[in-house]
Amino acid sequence: MTTAPAAPTTLPPPDLDRLPELTAALAGCAAEHDRDGSFPSLDFELVHRAGLLTATVAERHGGPGAGLADTVRILRALGAGDPAVALVTAMTLFVHAAQARRPHWPADALADLLDESARRPVLVNALRVEPDLGSPVRGGLPATVARRRGDRWELTGRKIWSTGAEALRWMLVWARTDEPEPRVGSFLVRADSPGITVEPTWDHLGLRASRSDDVLLDAVPVSLDRVTHLGPPGAEGGRDAVAGAWNALGLTALYLGVGRAARAWLIGFLHERTPSALGVPLATLPRFQSAVGEIDTALAGAERLTAALAAAVDAGEPGAAEESAGAKVLGTRAAVEAVQQAVALVGNHGLTRQHPLQRHLRDVLCSRVHTPQDDAVLLAAGRAGLARTAP
CATH class of the missing domain: 1.10.540.10 (Acyl-CoA dehydrogenase/oxidase, N-terminal domain)
Incomplete structure (x- = not known):
């Protein structure tokens, strides 16, 4: 290649x-x-x-x-x-x-x-998750198989949670070969190739417009040279801490944006809402002022952390890429908590479909399912910390 x-x-x-x-x-x-x-x-x-x-x-x-x-x-x-x-x-x-x-x-x-x-x-995405395997970050081999057929590969399998599936132009399909000793790699597939079907399975609570549908591959032809990182299982491209940082910090920023959108709606609501029993807007009450201050402090701190770490990764600072997983835990928790607190402050208004706050809540909760997930990050951090301080 x-x-x-x-x-x-x-x-x-x-x-x-x-x-x-x-x-x-x-x-x-x-x-x-x-x-x-x-x-x-x-x-x-x-x-x-x-x-x-x-x-x-x-x-x-x-x-x-x-x-x-x-x-x-x-x-x-x-x-x-x-x-x-x-x-x-x-x-x-x-x-x-x-x-x-x-x-x-x-x-x-x-x-x-x-x-x-x-x-x-032109939209591109890596398709890696499968029905039985789940997320490959937890280990295992893909069920999607690449079979050698003369001057090409033929891919057969099913990928789930394929974000943007219906509009992708290129798909990087993670698959294993059918060789006696299987190799694993990412096969570069044009979305208009024969044998590809997008099955509209996405019926999610949040990020509904992402259309993360299933992609079915039935003997999809791929040129022999259009495969990357083809090698033994577990060796695909090696561990790339910088790639992990891009994923962790990029997605954290996305959900901090959701938190900001929820905060903006909350501010408008508190200024406009004037209960008859009070005669003044909710924004004038110390309880709401304090709550908004807490939201602002959490979001601003998480945004600063994410931006600073991203700049440090760009500069190649030692350890910056490795710290990004922990930043995702802190940043996405700040975003989730900000939206949940906004909902709690406004009560039924926050869960009413005519208002966007319920949508922000459903969307921000999706931050918890992206790799790296909190449990894996905290387990790795805890083990590393204990190993450094072992007697």
Whole structure:
């Protein structure tokens, strides 16, 4: 497989000045897409035109080469508008960032990806989770099989929780070969390849518009060179702490954006709500002022931590990437608690469908299911701490 740089395709820099405008535009459509469970295709036109979908493409490939710090800023803004759009965008940004750090795509496939990305929104995601296996981070081999058929592979299997499935252009399908000693790798599959079916199974409490449906693969043909990190189980690409940091801090920023959206609605409600028995807005009462102060303090601290660690990862500071998992625990807990506290403050109004707070609550709870999950992070941190201080 060749990984020579593709012919540069000039891609625009991300227009970070437009982030507040994008947040507002996404927020205007988020309730409708959540209610219908419909994919927000038109919103990705806006994200694309702002240069955000290709922000992390390497400079050597004609991209802006944005780092994790800018990505955190982008995902926090998109998450405040529509976290489903932010999540799909994150998956694409992470793929480009991984290619920027460790080139591994075949040159022709990368050239196709970047050329098309210059003209329209092109969404990419890694499909790894399966019905029986669950998340591969807990170990195990994929049931999806790549069979050698002359000059190509043929992929057969089912992937679940495939974020943005119906709109993906490229799928990085994690599979094992049918060789006597199976190898494992990620197979680069065009979504319009024969044998691919997207089954609309996504019926989730939160992030409904992400359309994280099932993808069925039935003898899907893949060129022999369109597979990356093909090797013995457990050795796929090696452990990449920086990739883990991108995932942890990027997703944390997304959910902190949800927390900010909930906080913004709460502030408006407290200023507008004037119970007849009081004759003054709720915003004038110390109880609500103190609660808002607690929310603000928690969100601001988590945002500072996430942004600082992202900058440290970009700078290559020792230990920064490894600290990102703990930052995800702290940051997502702050986001969840902020939204839960907002709901508790306003009572039934917070759980009424006509208000967005119930949607923010459902969305922010999804932060708990993303890798790395809290139990794994805390177990690893505890074991490491005890090992360092063992007599």
